[in-house]
Amino acid sequence: xxxxxxxxxxxxxxxxxxxxxGNLIMVxxxxxxxxxxxxxNILIGFCCFCDLLLFTDIIAFxxxxxxxxxxxxxxxxxxPADFGAFASSACVLAVGIDRLIAVALPARYKTLExxxxxxxxxxxxxxxxxxxxxxxxxxxxxDPGRIVVCLVPESLGHAYDVFALTSFVINLFVSPIYAYVYxxxxxxxxxxxMKAVFKSLTITVCLVLCGWMATDTVGALSLTLPxxxxxxxxxxxxxxxxxxxxxxxxxxxxxxxxxxxxxxxxAMLRISNxxxxxxxxxxxxTTDGARSSTHRRxxxxxxxxxxx
Numbered sequence: 305x306x307x308x309x310x311x312x313x314x315x316x317x318x319x320x321x322x323x324x325x326g327n328l329i330m331v332x333x334x335x336x337x338x339x340x341x342x343x344x345n346i347l348i349g350f351c352c353f354c355d356l357l358l359f360t361d362i363i364a365f366x367x368x369x370x371x372x373x374x375x376x377x378x379x380x381x382x383x384p385a386d387f388g389a390f391a392s393s394a395c396v397l398a399v400g401i402d403r404l405i406a407v408a409l410p411a412r413y414k415t416l417e418x419x420x421x422x423x424x425x426x427x428x429x430x431x432x433x434x435x436x437x438x439x440x441x442x443x444x445x446x447d448p449g450r451i452v453v454c455l456v457p458e459s460l461g462h463a464y465d466v467f468a469l470t471s472f473v474i475n476l477f478v479s480p481i482y483a484y485v486y487x488x489x490x491x492x493x494x495x496x497x498m499k500a501v502f503k504s505l506t507i508t509v510c511l512v513l514c515g516w517m518a519t520d521t522v523g524a525l526s527l528t529l530p531x532x533x534x535x536x537x538x539x540x541x542x543x544x545x546x547x548x549x550x551x552x553x554x555x556x557x558x559x560x561x562x563x564x565x566x567x568x569x570x571a572m573l574r575i576s577n578x579x580x581x582x583x584x585x586x587x588x589x590t591t592d593g594a595r596s597s598t599h600r601r602x603x604x605x606x607x608x609x610x611x612x
Contacts, residue, residue, distance in 0.1 A: 308538055313369065315545055320362040323552030327356040329569060330555050337568035343420055347402055348505065348558075350428055351395040355551040357388025361456050362548070368454035375458065376446040382459035383439065389456055390435035392551070393471045393516075396509050398427045400481040403502065407488040438467050453537070455544050457523065468520060475513060482506055500562040507557050515550025519543045 334340050334349030364381045367373065373381070406413045416423045442463035452458040460467065489502060522543035526536040558565040 309369070309541075312541055312545075313366065316362045316365060316548070319545065319548045319552055320359050323359045323548060324356060326552055326555030327352045327359070329572075330558065331356065333565065333568050333572050336572045340564065340568055343417065343424060344399065344402055344406070344501070346424060347395070347399045347427060348501075350431075351392060351399065352554050354388045354392035354395055354431070355554060357384045358392060358551055359385070359548065360388070361385030361454075361544070364454040364459070365544075368452070372451050373454050374448050375450045375452045375461065376448040378452050378454035378459045379442055379446050382454060382456060385456055386439060386442065386459060387435045389547075390438045390467060391431040392512070393467075393474060394431035394434045395428075396512065397474050397478050397481070398430055399505065400478055400485065402427060403485045403505075404481050407485055407492065434470075438463055438470075441466055453541060455541070457540070471516065475516075478509065478513070482509060501558075501564065504558045504561040504565070507561070508554050511550040511553055511557075512547070515547040518546035522546070 330352035331349050334345055334352075340349075361382060364373075364378065364385065367381070368378065379386075405416070438460075442460040445461035445463055447461065457464045485502065486506065489499060520543075523540055526539035526543070529536070531539075555569070559569055560566075
């Protein structure tokens with residue numbers, strides 16, 4: 305068991321470095337590049353910020369490995385990680401709703417862009433309120449007498465069961481929404497930039513969903529299988545690797561698939577041969593394609609009249 309704990313600590317340290325660095329880059333590039341400040345880009349940056357908070361759970365885990373921690377103290381120490389886990393789960397749905405409105409009601413979406421502050425506030429309020437509600441439930445179930453290994457499930461008590469149930473309901477809406485948006489984008493023949501960003505978004509969502517499913521499955525097996533308590537506890541500790549690992553790939557996925565994010569990240573990090581992001585190359589909403597094509601037609605008309 306000691307050797308397994310050492311291996312687990314090494315895995316968590318690696319995931320912490322990779323995940324923290326990657327999600328921090330995604331948050332920073334959203335602020336750095338003006339062309340990555342569309343409503344969708346800001347929501348993606350917010351989701352990455354929530355994932356960034358989730359990785360603070362590894363710090364709490366490492367501390368609990370070297371000193372006894374009560375469940376109550378673990379709760380307070382894990383508030384950032386718990387908030388990140390809750391908000392990240394709901395943030396995926398918020399991004400899906402935004403993309404659904406953009407492709408299904410492009411004219412309405414254009415008007416929402418003019419009041420983007422309130423529109424963004426409403427979309428972000430859902431993950432925030434959802435996370436705060438679950439944190440309150442966890443607060444009411446603190447146990448100052450029980451020593452725990454500090455990870456998200458242990459920090460919440462029975463509130464984690466509420467989170468598992470509600471996140472399952474949220475994911476039931478996520479899959480059909482993203483499937484509809486994907487088919488709509490494919491049918492409309494939108495620009496490659498939009499397709500690349502949505503493809504990256506879909507891949508990261510699938511990774512996170514698979515991560516939570518694997519974590520919950522292993523956790524459930526550790527409680528139902530007739531195995532030694534130490535083995536069950538070790539299974540529960542290793543179960544967290546799945547969700548933490550899946551949340552650490554955001555930057556890699558967007559960098560690999562989306563040219564806009566790749567160019568912006570290279571420019572921000574001052575990587576050689578990085579070209580600056582032109583004003584027209586950023587990720588735009590569905591209405592931008594029509595505006596740009598109209599502008600090109602008017603430009604051609606002006607040039608033709610000049611030659612005549």
